[in-house]
Amino acid sequence: MRILFLVQGEGRGHLTQALSLAQLVETAGHEVIGALVGVTHNRPTPTFFSEQFPAPITPLPSPGLVYHTRTNALQPSKTTWKALLNARTYRRSIRQIRDVIESQKPDLVVNFYELLGGLTYGFYRPSVPMICVAHQYLAFHPQFQFPAGQYMDRLLFKLTSRFTAWGAREMLALSFDQQPDVPGSRLRVVPPLLRQEVLDRKPASGDFFLAYTTQPGLVAELVRAHRQHPAIPLRVFHSGTQATEERIDETLTYHAINGQRFLDAMQGCRAVVTTAGFESVCEAFYMGKPVLMIPQPNHFEQACNALDGERAGVGLGANTFDLNPLLDFIPRYSTETSEQFRAWYAQGYYLFLAAMNRAIQSKSTNSSQHPEVLSAAGSGS
Incomplete structure (x- = not known):
């Protein structure tokens, strides 16, 4: 064919x-x-x-x-x-x-x-x-x-x-x-369709939060969230930097968008913070990482994704990059839903x-x- x-x-x-x-x-x-x-x-x-x-x-x-x-x-x-x-x-x-x-x-x-x-x-x-x-x-x-x-x-x-x-x-x-x-x-x-690079990885437990956005203007919101919780390490992948790793302070780093390095970070992160794009949410779900999904303003499709993700147990939908709801949700995240997702993917x-x-x-x-x-x-x- x-x-x-x-x-x-x-x-x-x-x-x-x-x-x-x-x-x-x-x-x-x-x-x-x-x-x-x-x-x-x-x-x-x-x-x-x-x-x-x-x-x-x-x-x-x-x-x-x-x-x-x-x-x-x-x-x-x-x-x-x-x-x-x-x-x-x-x-x-x-x-x-x-x-x-x-x-x-x-x-x-x-x-x-x-x-x-x-x-x-x-x-x-x-x-x-x-x-x-x-x-x-x-x-x-x-x-x-x-x-x-x-x-x-x-x-x-x-x-x-x-x-x-x-x-x-x-x-x-x-x-x-x-x-x-x-x-x-x-x-x-x-x-969902996931790359083999996702399937080959064995998730590990880490202490940092991983953030991803293709809109550089949303990075300012992530910085505000970081300032509320400066003790939590935050790695931000976004299109506004070309650096492999740009250290902003002791616990905040920026990274240019790169598929392999992003998956490396997701493999060992504690949770994921992102706009409600379907693909990144699915990758996190497969690896058993709770997700805070923030639809971009006026983006109806992403609002639908966040609502559906909550229904499926992926994580939480939110209107702002506020880490407090995610911190409350992490202890309640069910690894069983991730196992069911992997069986469905198969x-x-x-x-x-x-x-x-x-x-x-x-x-x-x-x-x-x-x-x-x-x-x-x-x-x-």
Whole structure:
């Protein structure tokens, strides 16, 4: 089976998931022939992905999120406006995706939440089957819990997710725990995708807290939290420094974002403090580390992640980088939930391969059919 990846390049989550699935499919004897990665002018393809991905990578201009420079709050209106201003550029990217699919003729396309991938299938309807992989698709599960209120945010979030999966044979929803599939909505619940580097590590007990954020402006909040608890060693990985280790005081150090060093630190930390990005939370959960999840302001998706993480026993959601709730939670953290998570993760190899085989087999039986975008107010609303 020859597989082409489409990957949203915002943050590190979807890129890391693509690396993990590439490892999985190559272990099963299949071939990843390339990746089309959505990038913005200020967020090129990260080095960790380009160095580890096993096939050629083609960056494509793609819509990205816009954050307030001072508050780090997500700005949905400016995100939409910027996308509209660059619509002509994105149309060229869509045509490029179509041309690559037609010229390389893969057996399957796997889309990691790249909006332009869904639009390509909606407008051009390639004959190659596509499946979509992202934790965001869990929003269409009838048992999914949303933050109270915020109806418009919920509607826009689900509408965007539908468009990323326009034309997909199935949506594979990455979940902290096992839940029933919803075949009528093309929804299958699968375990998270974790890199082999995570699976190979044996967690140890440490005395320091590990923090991670891709938004440099949030570091100021971490510093305030550190000043309230100066005796607790805090290691902060963030995009605002290029230093391997920058000592700020006796118990505070900054580190440039690096996948291997971050996992080294997570392996021996006491707890993790981070924004509510799905991938980092899953890595901590696998290693049995309690997590304080702080959604970025106005970031509805991360608010959903924090609520779902609390439900699954990962840790606590919070509005600020306040270490006091985490210190109270640590004695109550159940290692049994982490063991259940690892057992759930172990089922992923077979579930992902089964989904890819279903998509390939459906090509002949459904060649005259093309799934359309379902109502954004459908299941899980």
